Amino acid sequence: MRGTFCLAIVLLGCGHASSSPTKGSTGGAEKALSVLADESCPGFTLVGLQYSPGGDVLPHTCKPFDPMTNNPYAVRCVDTIPGFQTKFPGDEFCILPPPPDKGTQIGAHPQGEANYWDKMYAGDFSDYSNSELTKPYEMAPGTEVVQNYYTTATNADAHHYFRIDTRMRPGSHHLVSWLPRSPMTQGWAPLSDQSLLNGAPLYNVQSTHSDRPSAMDTAPEDQGLGMSFAANTPVALQFHHINAQTAPMLREAWINLWWLPDSQMVTPVQTQAFVAAIDYPPGQVTDNVQTVKATADTRIVSVFGHRHAWTTRFSTQLTRADGTTTDFYESFSWLEMPTFELDSVTTNPAPGVDKATDGSISGEVTLHAGDSLTYTCHVDTTPTEADKLGVPVPTANLKFGNEAYGAEMCVLYLETSGAALSSGQRTSLLPGQ
Numbered sequence: 001m002r003g004t005f006c007l008a009i010v011l012l013g014c015g016h017a018s019s020s021p022t023k024g025s026t027g028g029a030e031k032a033l034s035v036l037a038d039e040s041c042p043g044f045t046l047v048g049l050q051y052s053p054g055g056d057v058l059p060h061t062c063k064p065f066d067p068m069t070n071n072p073y074a075v076r077c078v079d080t081i082p083g084f085q086t087k088f089p090g091d092e093f094c095i096l097p098p099p100p101d102k103g104t105q106i107g108a109h110p111q112g113e114a115n116y117w118d119k120m121y122a123g124d125f126s127d128y129s130n131s132e133l134t135k136p137y138e139m140a141p142g143t144e145v146v147q148n149y150y151t152t153a154t155n156a157d158a159h160h161y162f163r164i165d166t167r168m169r170p171g172s173h174h175l176v177s178w179l180p181r182s183p184m185t186q187g188w189a190p191l192s193d194q195s196l197l198n199g200a201p202l203y204n205v206q207s208t209h210s211d212r213p214s215a216m217d218t219a220p221e222d223q224g225l226g227m228s229f230a231a232n233t234p235v236a237l238q239f240h241h242i243n244a245q246t247a248p249m250l251r252e253a254w255i256n257l258w259w260l261p262d263s264q265m266v267t268p269v270q271t272q273a274f275v276a277a278i279d280y281p282p283g284q285v286t287d288n289v290q291t292v293k294a295t296a297d298t299r300i301v302s303v304f305g306h307r308h309a310w311t312t313r314f315s316t317q318l319t320r321a322d323g324t325t326t327d328f329y330e331s332f333s334w335l336e337m338p339t340f341e342l343d344s345v346t347t348n349p350a351p352g353v354d355k356a357t358d359g360s361i362s363g364e365v366t367l368h369a370g371d372s373l374t375y376t377c378h379v380d381t382t383p384t385e386a387d388k389l390g391v392p393v394p395t396a397n398l399k400f401g402n403e404a405y406g407a408e409m410c411v412l413y414l415e416t417s418g419a420a421l422s423s424g425q426r427t428s429l430l431p432g433q
Contacts, residue, residue, distance in 0.1 A: 090249075161227055173240040177201070214346065285378075293422045342365045
């Protein structure tokens, strides 16, 4: 089990070395930058920067845009805050917030949201070494934790947003976020508390970093797409983490939302999650096949498939009303489930079924009445697959649940614009090929 967990975390980002804790100081400007910092060919002054500026000037002008390391919408703390270093892995995922007039940042931090950036700008990182503060955010080695976190955004006015940059420290299996309809008490809450998670979706993330759009430029057809965000709105985050390391890991997140111009007409983007019924017997290969149908014109903005360890492949096909079928989305590793954007400026890797390589259709995709998406979770609970995972064969049928090995999921997530898609009846739950 430990070996399997370790593989999982390395692929999720735990290969980044932990750094030694640094005591807080008000003289942070005199400290040397972290060894992770990149000071090459700056497009603007990095040291001392307080906000990610956005725009079209790269932080490092001699390098290509990179969503993680060279992104004006998500400038790294390690490049701007002298001496930023903690005892936890993943310092390089911290990103500066947008300017208050251009966006807002939602976070989950041991210091609390009110004081977090004041202390960071001052070079005071001592709270990361305060076990009384970090303990609720830590997860012990060899454990799996799923928990809700409640916070409130600090924007004084309502806006619309489309661009979003999300970062988490390593170990995450997913981060699902909602905009609850009711206020809540800030901080951690048990997973069983579902009463406040009945609002609109915010954004779903399956890796330590995820952006929409993933490029610096917004596709022409995406201009005007947006989602509404009320003033000082409550936000609910659901963290699912796995820790295979020998030291505690920290559950921490930074989410940048960038406002659309207030004068811009907004076409709503909606998140649709299609959840398959789960009932997988042990010792068997099973195909769980589901169908989603279009009743009118629906543009697919992005796509990803979510599942757990026993699902070896998540496959989606597009079938047009005339019967033409195209491979739409393929994912072969439950640890690295990709999200692909479908627009005119993004070229996705082509699906490679023969070589088991992830990929998706590219370009702008609109479904019309009579078109459908069929998604299949290929599930293997045999002893051979159990040996690969380093865990025992299940002793009972796997059901739907938030456990990497003790339960399963089969969920097609789509961001769409236009008519809502219709979930068809379950097509089949058949012995796999």
